[in-house]
Amino acid sequence: MPKVKSEKKTRVHGTVAKQGILFNKDFGQHILKNPMVIKSMVEKAAIRPTDTVLEIGPGTGNMTVALLDCAKKVIACEIDKRLVAELQKRVQGTHLKPKLEILVGDVLKTDLPFFNLCVANIPYQISSPLVFKLLLHRPFYRCAILMFQKEFAQRIVAQKNDKLYSRLSVNTQLLARVDIILNVGRNNFRPPPKVDSAVVRLEPRNPPPPISYTEWDGLTRIAFTRKNKTLASLFRQTCILSTLEKNYRIHCSMRNQEIPENLNFKDKIEKILTDVNADKLRARSMDVDDFMSLLLAFNKENIYFA
Incomplete structure (x- = not known):
């Protein structure tokens, strides 16, 4: 008998494995699984009880739940309807449900509502356009705590004469104060990406520079x-x-x-x-x-x- 070629399995997150939900690489889905990294990002955001927090790409809701515990409201923007359903199940019947609003769709094509803070694990492939969508967003918000591919993070904080200094660096620094606040290894994600990550704090300059x-x-x-x-x-x-x-x-x-x-x-x-x-x-x-x-x-x- 000819050998039957076995189907290559896709790694799945523990909380959604039973439902058979596979991570979609087209959406850059890498779920942050380390609770200490999540805790650190939430702490760095310095969330107030009156704050509305925007989260981009909530995935299975690990970060979302931590944000809901601190904020008045969380607006989660998710493109994958399967994960939207999982997120809704996670808060169903809890005191957190009234505090969660879900925007279904591509964040780059979505008109963002008012928010005080943004906290997100960003899909790598939309990093650059998303940074400038956030920096040009009005009204102003206090800050954004964002997880990027490590090299991208290094590029946006690079100073003149640095080999990574680029148009991305100077354009970002025109509009915001930017710092790397945490390095995150690839094994903190499931499935693990091919590169390490870093958390960046972006604080929009308010008022903005007086130029076009x-x-x-x-x-x-x-x-x-x-x-x-x-x-x-x-x-x-x-x-x-x-x-x-x-x-x-x-x-x-x-x-x-x-x-x-x-x-x-x-x-x-x-x-x-x-x-x-x-x-x-x-x-x-x-x-x-x-x-x-x-x-x-x-x-x-x-x-x-x-």
């Missing part, structure tokens, strides 16, 4: 295309000059400002960079203040990035 984030993002996008190149060489590129000149002419037209007939746009850009001593700077060695000064200098001369 879209403009800021446009500038840093150019600067970090080649973070080891000087700004002078980056801004000599034909495609960049062409786009910026087009924006310049549009803004001047909208403000009824005359454009010199003999305009040499390349010279105009080089003069701005030289005037703020930025021509020889490289993105890898520039901090938030450096980029802020440069953006204001460009905008002052009607040069915009969006």
Whole structure:
């Protein structure tokens, strides 16, 4: 008889194994199983009895229950309807049920309600867009305690001249104070991911910097295309000059400002960079203040990035 190929088993969490619920790798489901890590994250959040807490990806509810014990209300956003059912069963018939609200769907496509704090074990594949969705969320909240892949966490806290310093670093640090507060090994999860994790504390800057984030993002996008190149060489590129000149002419037209007939746009850009001593700077060695000064200098001369 031919051998029957055995089906490869997927590792499942103890609390849901009997129901046959398998973790979905497409959703980045890695359930945090260590109660000490959960306790530490909840403590770091400094939850008040009057707080509404947003949790993203509650899974089987290990963190959710701990949050419900401390907060006035927990809003849990979960994309997997199977886990939503498990979470509802977990609080059914308990004093915690009235305090729990569940949002079913993709958090990136969901309009988030008001919350004071966010505590979450983030699916790795949505880390970057979710960080900026949270940082641009209004009204402001006190802080977010978020679990990320360790390298991602190191990138958002990296300082200038660090090899991990990137556009992600400077864009995050523009909008928030950010620190790694806890390192978490892969064996604290089931199933264990292939990499270690870290918990990050994000505190949105309130009030935010007095600039357009879209403009800021446009500038840093150019600067970090080649973070080891000087700004002078980056801004000599034909495609960049062409786009910026087009924006310049549009803004001047909208403000009824005359454009010199003999305009040499390349010279105009080089003069701005030289005037703020930025021509020889490289993105890898520039901090938030450096980029802020440069953006204001460009905008002052009607040069915009969006």
